[in-house]
Amino acid sequence: MTYLPKPRLHHPELAVNELGLTRRDYEGSISTLCAGCGHDSISAAIVRACFELSLPPHRIAKLSGIGCSSKTPTYFLGNSHGFNSVHGRMPSVLTGAYLANRDLIYLGVSGDGDSASIGLGQFAHAMRRGIDMVYIVENNGVYGLTKGQFSATADKGARNKRGVANLDEPIDLVGMALHLGATFVARSFSGDKAQLVPLIKAALTHKGAAFIDCISPCVAFNNHDGSTKSFDHVRAHNAAVNRLDVIIGQPEITVDYAPGTVEIVRQHDGSILKLRKLADEYDVTDRIAAMDFITRHHARGEIVTGLLYVDPDAPDLHSYLKTATKPLNAMDENELCPGAGALEALNATLR
Ligand SMILES: Cc1ncc(C[n+]2csc(CCOP(=O)(O)OP(=O)(O)O)c2C)c(N)n1
Ligand code: SF4
Ligand SMILES: [Mg+2]
Numbered sequence: 001m002t003y004l005p006k007p008r009l010h011h012p013e014l015a016v017n018e019l020g021l022t023r024r025d026y027e028g029s030i031s032t033l034c035a036g037c038g039h040d041s042i043s044a045a046i047v048r049a050c051f052e053l054s055l056p057p058h059r060i061a062k063l064s065g066i067g068c069s070s071k072t073p074t075y076f077l078g079n080s081h082g083f084n085s086v087h088g089r090m091p092s093v094l095t096g097a098y099l100a101n102r103d104l105i106y107l108g109v110s111g112d113g114d115s116a117s118i119g120l121g122q123f124a125h126a127m128r129r130g131i132d133m134v135y136i137v138e139n140n141g142v143y144g145l146t147k148g149q150f151s152a153t154a155d156k157g158a159r160n161k162r163g164v165a166n167l168d169e170p171i172d173l174v175g176m177a178l179h180l181g182a183t184f185v186a187r188s189f190s191g192d193k194a195q196l197v198p199l200i201k202a203a204l205t206h207k208g209a210a211f212i213d214c215i216s217p218c219v220a221f222n223n224h225d226g227s228t229k230s231f232d233h234v235r236a237h238n239a240a241v242n243r244l245d246v247i248i249g250q251p252e253i254t255v256d257y258a259p260g261t262v263e264i265v266r267q268h269d270g271s272i273l274k275l276r277k278l279a280d281e282y283d284v285t286d287r288i289a290a291m292d293f294i295t296r297h298h299a300r301g302e303i304v305t306g307l308l309y310v311d312p313d314a315p316d317l318h319s320y321l322k323t324a325t326k327p328l329n330a331m332d333e334n335e336l337c338p339g340a341g342a343l344e345a346l347n348a349t350l351r
Contacts, residue, residue: 004030018054026051028078032071038190038216038231039069039138043076045193046107046136049200050077053246061097061104065090065119068145069111069138069216077107088119091126091135095317098131101327102318105204106133113143116152116171123173127180127209132316134203134210137173138190140218141229148221159226172298174308177211178291183314184210185290186307189234190217195305201246202307208314215303239297241282241306284310 006027014022026047031040050060057079064070066087073082081104085093094108108126115123115137126135141154148161152171159165177185184206188196196214203210215234217223223230228237283289290309297304318325328336 004032006030017051019056021051021054021057023047023051025079026057026077028073028075031075033068033075034218034220036219037068037144038140038214038218039072040075041190041193042136042138042196042214042216043072045190045196045200046076048193048197049204052197053201053204055105055204059103059105060107061094062107062109063090063094063097064109065111065114066145067111067114067143068218069140070109070114071145072138073107073109088114088117088122090114091119091122091131094133095126095129095131098133098317099321099323101329102132102323102325103327106131107204108133108135110135110137111144112137112139112141112151112153112173113146116173117143120152120171124176124180127177127182127211130181130183130208130315130317130320132207132209132318134200134206134212136200136212136214138216139173139213139229140216140222141227142218142222144218144221148218153229155228158228159224161221161224163226172294173211174213174294175291177209177213178287178294178309181209182211182309183208183311184307185309186211187213187215187303187305189215189238189303189305191231191234192238192305195240195244198244198246199307202244202310205246206310206312206314208311208316234303237301237303239302239304241293241304241308242284244307284308285312287311 006029010022010024016022033040057077060077060080062073062077062080063083063085064073065085070084083093090108090110094106098106139153142151143149150160150166154166155170156168157165174185174187184203186199188199199212203212215229217229217231227233284307287309294304
């Protein structure tokens, strides 16, 4: 059985957000993933982020591909729109939905197999097009659902459960996202909610393509000595670049920041990110420096986590294409099909 509803009753004193909703209103069905799977921690972080941002669940559309990671949208945001697509094809389905209706908040959830192997082409184009979305890869270095084959993000030399070493060079999705033009790029770890929840909140309020690579140990096939995606390995090699809070519509709070230790980033919609830099020289607005930073730390065996790059004033695909502001499903027949005269006028501009 893959669908288990949760009991609707909850504690009467559970905190409510600005919409009068509790955290439970952002949950989904009971997870059927392995106990301890990192993906469940990411689902919990998504629930918390959406609850804390007071997002209306009916305004969120969650889309995924195929894999244990891609099953997770069943386990959060049960009152939102959802579409479980084909292996590696989530980005194109999300792109179509976003072009048809820009009024929804798009959340794409994928795996390292889904995005770095079969879906690599789709991933690349989604990053470079400025689609206003949050794209989370739940990265465990294996194809969990099909029993633990190495994925394309597994590090060279990493060993599988049977002790066999991976001989291929890894694909770093963060490096690709930076290279291809994503305007919000971050990496986190499923077991670090203090970092992950603010990152998801920041990504949700970012206008443009926001990518989060979240290391998420697979307890069944990739959480043993020799794996570079295990809980222990990531804890021992994690180098966080910054600490992040998201403050929505409260710019006056910025006056409390200690000089020299904080980076303020104003996002396109006016919301503010507060970045407490652990590394003083780290600049979140410098794409080239971010690429250099992660490459140098990767060579040292370190996993850099935190917000690596953001362009707070990024344009999105609708602004490039100058598309209608109204969602297609809200247009009447005349707006959808304005007639031969309008078509002729359009064609004339292209001759
Ligand atoms: C077209 C197609 N090819 C192959 C498969 C088999 N398949 C299902 S899930 C999967 C890999 C999933 O790996 P990942 O995206 O990393 O998710 P995880 O299970 O690790 O979370 C594969 C190869 C499929 N379902 N469809
Ligand atoms: S096989 Fe791995 S990825 Fe899949 S549910 Fe189990 S622990 Fe999670
Ligand atoms: Mg995987």
